[in-house]
Amino acid sequence: MSVAQPVATKAPATTDTLTIRDDRTGKTYVLPIQDGAIKSSDLSKIKGSPDDLLGMLTYDPGFMATAAVKSSITYIDGDRGILRYRGYPIEEVAQKCTFLEVAYLLLNGDLPTGQQLADWSDEVTHHTFIHENIKKFIDGFRHDAHPMGMLMSTVAALSTFYPEAKRIADETPRRKQIVRLIAKMPTIAAFSYRHVAGLPYAYPDNDLSYAGNFLNMMWKTTELKYRPDPILERALETLFILHADHEQNCSTSAVRVVGSSKADPYSAVAGGVGALYGPLHGGANEQVLRMLEDIGSVDRIPEHIERVKKGELRLMGFGHRVYKNYDPRAKIIKRIADQVFEVTGRNRLLDIALELEKVALEDEYFVSHRLYPNVDFYSGIIYQAMGFPVEMFTSLFAIGRTPGWLAQWEEGLLDPDQKIARPRQIYTGPAERHVEG
Ligand code: ACO
Numbered sequence: 001m002s003v004a005q006p007v008a009t010k011a012p013a014t015t016d017t018l019t020i021r022d023d024r025t026g027k028t029y030v031l032p033i034q035d036g037a038i039k040s041s042d043l044s045k046i047k048g049s050p051d052d053l054l055g056m057l058t059y060d061p062g063f064m065a066t067a068a069v070k071s072s073i074t075y076i077d078g079d080r081g082i083l084r085y086r087g088y089p090i091e092e093v094a095q096k097c098t099f100l101e102v103a104y105l106l107l108n109g110d111l112p113t114g115q116q117l118a119d120w121s122d123e124v125t126h127h128t129f130i131h132e133n134i135k136k137f138i139d140g141f142r143h144d145a146h147p148m149g150m151l152m153s154t155v156a157a158l159s160t161f162y163p164e165a166k167r168i169a170d171e172t173p174r175r176k177q178i179v180r181l182i183a184k185m186p187t188i189a190a191f192s193y194r195h196v197a198g199l200p201y202a203y204p205d206n207d208l209s210y211a212g213n214f215l216n217m218m219w220k221t222t223e224l225k226y227r228p229d230p231i232l233e234r235a236l237e238t239l240f241i242l243h244a245d246h247e248q249n250c251s252t253s254a255v256r257v258v259g260s261s262k263a264d265p266y267s268a269v270a271g272g273v274g275a276l277y278g279p280l281h282g283g284a285n286e287q288v289l290r291m292l293e294d295i296g297s298v299d300r301i302p303e304h305i306e307r308v309k310k311g312e313l314r315l316m317g318f319g320h321r322v323y324k325n326y327d328p329r330a331k332i333i334k335r336i337a338d339q340v341f342e343v344t345g346r347n348r349l350l351d352i353a354l355e356l357e358k359v360a361l362e363d364e365y366f367v368s369h370r371l372y373p374n375v376d377f378y379s380g381i382i383y384q385a386m387g388f389p390v391e392m393f394t395s396l397f398a399i400g401r402t403p404g405w406l407a408q409w410e411e412g413l414l415d416p417d418q419k420i421a422r423p424r425q426i427y428t429g430p431a432e433r434h435v436e437g
Contacts, residue, residue: 022056024048037067057424063248064321069256070417073106073407074247078322083329085245086110094332099210099240100124103182103403106245107410127183128204128213130191131161135201138191143198147395148283150192151185152273158184159266166264168413177265178406185402186210189395190217196391202226211237214399219387231343232386235336236396239379242329243397245404249321251275251282255405256412257421265409272405273398279316282401285376285393288317289384292349292356301356309365317377318360319369329375337382344385353381 016033031042044055060066075084083090086105093102097111104112104120112120137157141150159165162180167173191201194217202220204213212233216226246252254275258268276282295304308315320327341347357373360366383393412418 020046022046022048035070040066054424057426059426062321063253068253068421069248069412069415071247071408071411072109073411074245074404076247076322078320078324081323081326081328083246090242090328091332094238094241097241099237099244099400102241102244106403106407107178123179124183124210125206127180128187128206130184130187134158134161134188135191138188138195141192141195143196145192145196147189147192147196147392148273148277148398150195151189151395151398152270152277154188154192155181155185155266155273156270157266159264159270162266165266168262168264174265174410174413178410181265181269181406182402185399186214187217189392189399190214192395193218193389193392209233209237211240229343231339235340235382236386238332238336239382239396240400242332242375243400243404245401245407248408249281250278251401252405252408255409259409259412260418260421262413265406268409269402269405272401276398276401277394282376282394282397284316284374285380285383285397286390288353288376289349289380289390289393291316292352292381295352295356298352298355301352301359304356305359305363309363315356315360315366315371317373317380318366319371320374323372323374324370326372327374330373330377333375333378333382337378337385340382340385344387347381347385349381349384353378 018031018033018038020029020031021027022029025048029046031038040058043058046056058066073086075087076082085093085102086109088105088111093105097105100121101111101117104117134154134157138150138154158180162177164173165177187204194201202217205216205226206213208216208228212228215228215233215236220226248256251272255268255272258271259265279287295301304313305315307313337350341350357377360371380390380393383396384390388396
């Protein structure tokens with residue numbers, strides 16, 4: 001049997017190569033490895049026959065092993081439970097930074113100086129109001145509309161108010177929409193809550209912090225000035241920071257995919273809000289609360305765990321595509337919970353959550369599947385203790401995630417490697433056939 005000579009790419013000088021032998025043809029291919037990856041497009045050189053025009057594809061539902069971007073924003077080591085924003089450990093930024101500092105960091109690559117922070121905060125603060133017609137738009141929703149549906153549609157509607165948002169190649173209008181989105185997300189989220197509650201809208205108070213102003217728009221009633229509890233204000237600020245970015249998750253990928261067609265940022269972020277809404281992603285925090293309510297008492301936990309193990313249910317707030325050891329955000333959240341409960345009183349669901357975590361962490365099923373509490377397991381319990389209705393939980397996540405979405409959107413836009421997202425498929429339908437008659 002003759003051995004085919006290597007074809008296709010020339011072997012680079014280093015040993016960072018992958019040699020593939022195609023047993024269909026006997027040909028061998030040497031593909032360069034860069035940054036631990038091969039280029040999928042190099043696989044197209046591997047052809048089963050001369051009329052195979054596409055060449056070899058990779059089949060990867062859910063992008064389990066596909067890097068679609070190069071990014072310098074967020075680093076995650078899922079095995080070691082590490083999360084860093086632009087190199088800073090999440091534990092440090094959560095403790096020492098404000099949310100707007102973190103937003104600046106994600107968008108610009110470095111933490112702001114004192115002056116840069118003052119200017120940035122001023123800019124965001126001056127865009128917290130929404131056009132009065134947007135208020136009318138929110139008025140049009142049903143009395144029981146879900147806040148995430150309202151948020152998604154209203155963010156999309158913003159693109160009609162700022163037509164210059166289409167000028168994504170110009171830095172000045174591009175940056176202006178980024179500021180507007182970060183500034184207006186809390187306003188839209190709070191207004192959608194007030195709409196459902198039948199309360200008059202509370203306008204932004206620009207003397208307050210980003211989180212403090214959001215609490216004001218949620219809860220202000222007849223008082224002349226709303227003064228947030230400083231512990232709850234800082235807790236919410238920290239929760240926003242913990243959610244600010246998480247590299248190429250489902251919603252961020254949605255933002256990047258929409259952005260890859262050069263759509264305006266409101267349309268791209270509306271796509272991200274839609275992806276976040278789902279119960280396997282940001283919607284999990286709402287589902288955790290519903291699950292804890294359903295379980296109802298500690299003695300019913302074993303029965304629930306058995307149902308999960310039989311595959312009848314998923315343990316919401318457990319498991320993560322990337323973290324297979326622990327989610328560092330969940331650890332920080334657990335500490336925040338203690339501070340919040342000092343102010344609000346202990347959430348009765350906490351005992352169920354703590355016991356559920358204990359049982360699950362010792363159980364063979366969860367250990368062997370490497371399932372640990374994720375960011376959503378405790379966040380809902382805190383939000384509920386702070387008075388947020390369950391339906392609002394995912395909107396709180398969306399507010400926090402907005403700077404990350406926008407940093408990733410802009411990075412994709414400016415990356416010369418990026419192209420319109422357009423995956424391939426493996427067609428499984430009928431071969432050509434014809435309509436009779
Ligand atoms: N409860 C019970 N079993 C689970 C869970 C869970 N929460 N999560 C995963 N598994 C099991 C699966 O049944 C599967 O088991 P099998 O191999 O025996 O069939 C195995 O673990 C792998 O699960 P996948 O769904 O393939 O893992 P994937 O990485 O695709 O999913 C996800 C990750 C979606 C987060 C999943 O763990 C899940 O559904 N968790 C519950 C929802 C949740 O909390 N989502 C929030 C994620 S964090 C965030 O978005 C901010």
